[in-house]
Amino acid sequence: MKKQGNTIFFKNEPRITSFAAICGSKEKVGILGEYADITLEDDMYEESTFEKAECKMLTNAIALAIKKGGYEDRDIDALFSGDLLNQIISASFAARDYDFPFMGMYSACSTMSESILMGAAMVNAGYCNRVVAATGSHFASAERQYRFPLEQGTTRPPQSQWTVTGAGGCIIAAEDKGIKVVSGTMGKVVDYGVTDVNNMGAAMAPAASATLIQHFVDTNTSPEDYDLILTGDLGALGSRILKDLTWEKGFDISSNHVDCGEIVYKVIEREFQGGSGAGCSATVLNSYILSKMNAGLYRRILFAATGALLSTVSSGQGESIPCISHAVQLEV
Amino acid sequence: MKKQGNTIFFKNEPRITSFAAICGSKEKVGILGEYADITLEDDMYEESTFEKAECKMLTNAIALAIKKGGYEDRDIDALFSGDLLNQIISASFAARDYDFPFMGMYSACSTMSESILMGAAMVNAGYCNRVVAATGSHFASAERQYRFPLEQGTTRPPQSQWTVTGAGGCIIAAEDKGIKVVSGTMGKVVDYGVTDVNNMGAAMAPAASATLIQHFVDTNTSPEDYDLILTGDLGALGSRILKDLTWEKGFDISSNHVDCGEIVYKVIEREFQGGSGAGCSATVLNSYILSKMNAGLYRRILFAATGALLSTVSSGQGESIPCISHAVQLEV
Numbered sequence: 001m002k003k004q005g006n007t008i009f010f011k012n013e014p015r016i017t018s019f020a021a022i023c024g025s026k027e028k029v030g031i032l033g034e035y036a037d038i039t040l041e042d043d044m045y046e047e048s049t050f051e052k053a054e055c056k057m058l059t060n061a062i063a064l065a066i067k068k069g070g071y072e073d074r075d076i077d078a079l080f081s082g083d084l085l086n087q088i089i090s091a092s093f094a095a096r097d098y099d100f101p102f103m104g105m106y107s108a109c110s111t112m113s114e115s116i117l118m119g120a121a122m123v124n125a126g127y128c129n130r131v132v133a134a135t136g137s138h139f140a141s142a143e144r145q146y147r148f149p150l151e152q153g154t155t156r157p158p159q160s161q162w163t164v165t166g167a168g169g170c171i172i173a174a175e176d177k178g179i180k181v182v183s184g185t186m187g188k189v190v191d192y193g194v195t196d197v198n199n200m201g202a203a204m205a206p207a208a209s210a211t212l213i214q215h216f217v218d219t220n221t222s223p224e225d226y227d228l229i230l231t232g233d234l235g236a237l238g239s240r241i242l243k244d245l246t247w248e249k250g251f252d253i254s255s256n257h258v259d260c261g262e263i264v265y266k267v268i269e270r271e272f273q274g275g276s277g278a279g280c281s282a283t284v285l286n287s288y289i290l291s292k293m294n295a296g297l298y299r300r301i302l303f304a305a306t307g308a309l310l311s312t313v314s315s316g317q318g319e320s321i322p323c324i325s326h327a328v329q330l331e332v
Numbered sequence: 333m334k335k336q337g338n339t340i341f342f343k344n345e346p347r348i349t350s351f352a353a354i355c356g357s358k359e360k361v362g363i364l365g366e367y368a369d370i371t372l373e374d375d376m377y378e379e380s381t382f383e384k385a386e387c388k389m390l391t392n393a394i395a396l397a398i399k400k401g402g403y404e405d406r407d408i409d410a411l412f413s414g415d416l417l418n419q420i421i422s423a424s425f426a427a428r429d430y431d432f433p434f435m436g437m438y439s440a441c442s443t444m445s446e447s448i449l450m451g452a453a454m455v456n457a458g459y460c461n462r463v464v465a466a467t468g469s470h471f472a473s474a475e476r477q478y479r480f481p482l483e484q485g486t487t488r489p490p491q492s493q494w495t496v497t498g499a500g501g502c503i504i505a506a507e508d509k510g511i512k513v514v515s516g517t518m519g520k521v522v523d524y525g526v527t528d529v530n531n532m533g534a535a536m537a538p539a540a541s542a543t544l545i546q547h548f549v550d551t552n553t554s555p556e557d558y559d560l561i562l563t564g565d566l567g568a569l570g571s572r573i574l575k576d577l578t579w580e581k582g583f584d585i586s587s588n589h590v591d592c593g594e595i596v597y598k599v600i601e602r603e604f605q606g607g608s609g610a611g612c613s614a615t616v617l618n619s620y621i622l623s624k625m626n627a628g629l630y631r632r633i634l635f636a637a638t639g640a641l642l643s644t645v646s647s648g649q650g651e652s653i654p655c656i657s658h659a660v661q662l663e664v
Contacts, residue, residue: 002457002458002459003409003458003459003460006409006410006432006433008459048649049649051645051646051649052649077335077338078338078518082436082438084419085643085645086418086419086643086644086645087416087418087438087440087641087642087643087646088438088641089641089642089643089645089646092521092641092654092656093641093646093651093654095520095521095654095656096521096523096654098520098521099520100338100520101338101518101519101520102518102519102520102521102656103437103439103446103450103518103658104414104437104438104439104446104641104656105435105436105437105438106414106419106420106436106437106438107434107435107436108419114435114436118435118450121453121454121457121459122453124457125334125453125456125457125459126334126335127334127335127340127453127457128335145645186410186433186434186435187433187434188427188430188431188432188433188434189424189427189428189430189434191428309419309420309421309424309425309436310419310421311417311418311419311421312418313383313417313418313421313477314383314419314421314425317380317381317383317384319425322424322425322427322428324424324427324434324436326435
């Protein structure tokens with residue numbers, strides 16, 4: 001059986017053989033300080049603009065993932081990547097530096113799981129031997145694109161999250177050692193009518209809940225079958241909503257759910273609801289989580305990053321925020 | 333052999349079983365007037381904003397493709413789509429209306445071929461039975477996002493193209509009748525240093541040339557093996573550059589190359605270099621071209637849409653325009 005419901009089963013077990021993450025100066029105060037490969041002193045990363053710094057982080061995260069796996073660029077068959085900037089310029093400009101094909105992905109902050117899902121699908125089918133899945137974000141470029149320029153000094157409301165400055169990527173390969181990508185659940189767009197662009201957690205929680213439940217049903221598993229159910233950037237408030245919504249449908253994830261946005265910053269109170277952005281799950285997964293999996297602490301995790309599919313134009317035109325969550329099941 | 337170079341071979345021959353296109357009032361003066369399923373009298377399409385009109389065209393093109401194939405929504409396993417608007421809101425909001433999963437794609441005006449490639453890969457591998465690949469664009473929403481609001485009445489330079497108002501989509505299915513998707517060549521990012529955002533054809537031609545040549549080499553074919561080599565929206569100037577670049581590398585496509593942007597408008601002089609935008613190849617392919625294939629006029633075509641991966645931010649920061657072209661080979 002290759003597919004059940006919306007879940008694809010990767011029978012050939014493509015492996016995550018290498019991973020890397022780069023994070024900003026604020027992020028290195030937390031767990032990423034210990035686990036990320038590169039931590040920046042200055043979030044400009046020696047570039048002249050925030051966008052170029054974001055692109056450089058992503059470019060270097062890809063390079064590091066390739067290098068740490070003992071690969072050369074010529075060993076890579078394709079890059080699956082996207083980011084939060086208009087026209088995914090970080091990914092496109094990062095791809096320009098490499099001589100392998102680039103498949104542009106977009107699902108906002110769910111891009112990490114979408115890229116792993118599509119990359120694993122390509123490797124499992126035998127189309128590719130090794131692909132890179134990667135994404136990232138930058139606090140300053142996201143703020144000025146989605147909200148206000150930092151120079152304006154706008155007050156943040158208590159329900160807001162902090163876009164992670166960082167990038168992460170991994171190699172998915174047709175090899176027999178590494179972390180297995182067992183299955184992937186493709187997400188549907190879910191919209192509960194939330195219109196507050198400062199409350200991403202509340203907007204995205206229903207999408208995460210829908211995908212997690214779909215995954216449990218499709219794979220005939222239950223929350224306790226996983227050492228960890230990892231969401232991407234719901235933050236503290238969004239995570240509470242997720243647990244409630246999922247519990248209402250008969251699945252209790254309260255004992256093993258963790259959100260990357262909740263654990264990325266050390267002093268979470270100062271960042272209100274925690275971290276967000278495509279770089280949030282990209283950095284936490286591709287450093288802390290996969291390291292712990294390699295060390296045997298987690299044997300089976302369900303990674304469901306969540307994306308809010310809004311733009312400033314859609315919000316300005318009075319639209320609510322459609323959201324999506326793609327999930328992948330990882331095992332050692 | 334599942335892959336050679338950057339080309340994936342779809343041995344199970346997924347089929348395009350249905351297709352549909354919707355075009356605007358200007359576009360219906362040309363070939364689309366005869367071949368598109370719906371032609372608009374008013375490009376606002378009874379909506380209050382250009383963006384909502386664009387989304388409605390895409391939503392309805394998807395619905396029409398499903399309906400024309402005799403399918404129901406529940407027969408569809410996933411939607412592969414993207415568009416030119418920031419955060420691909422047309423595709424995301426279109427996907428909100430459907431109860432099947434959505435995989436967000438982005439490669440600017442190459443999104444049609446990227447979506448067909450990824451969709452066919454999923455069907456060929458047995459992950460999905462039927463997927464929709466679709467995209468679209470709208471002249472007015474593209475102008476105000478990428479260049480100037482229409483109200484400003486900015487003069488267009490002679491090298492410019494006209495973004496097509498339209499959307500198109502097709503069903504790719506694991507069935508044994510319909511147009512075969514034989515192979516797909518994944519594109520690399522190519523940047524020749526063009527910085528003129530009004531000269532997309534010149535920026536994108538090198539990417540198209542690179543992908544076409546890669547395809548010929550990978551598949552051991554030559555231009556004359558195809559009844560038609562169809563690019564997406566290079567326009568008149570870009571097509572001339574493409575022919576020259578490809579000829580320089582030893583491949584003469586001059587006798588069977590056609591560009592969707594060159595044929596979409598009847599009075600091409602008024603639109604300067606012709607049509608552009610994701611909707612350009614989406615409408616021309618999913619009406620005129622596929623109809624001609626079904627009628628036996630073309631038996632084997634190579635469809636290589638091209639995308640310019642710029643944003644207003646990247647251009648404003650002095651960056652050149654990286655471009656990409658993904659290609660699919662179609663046969664009856």
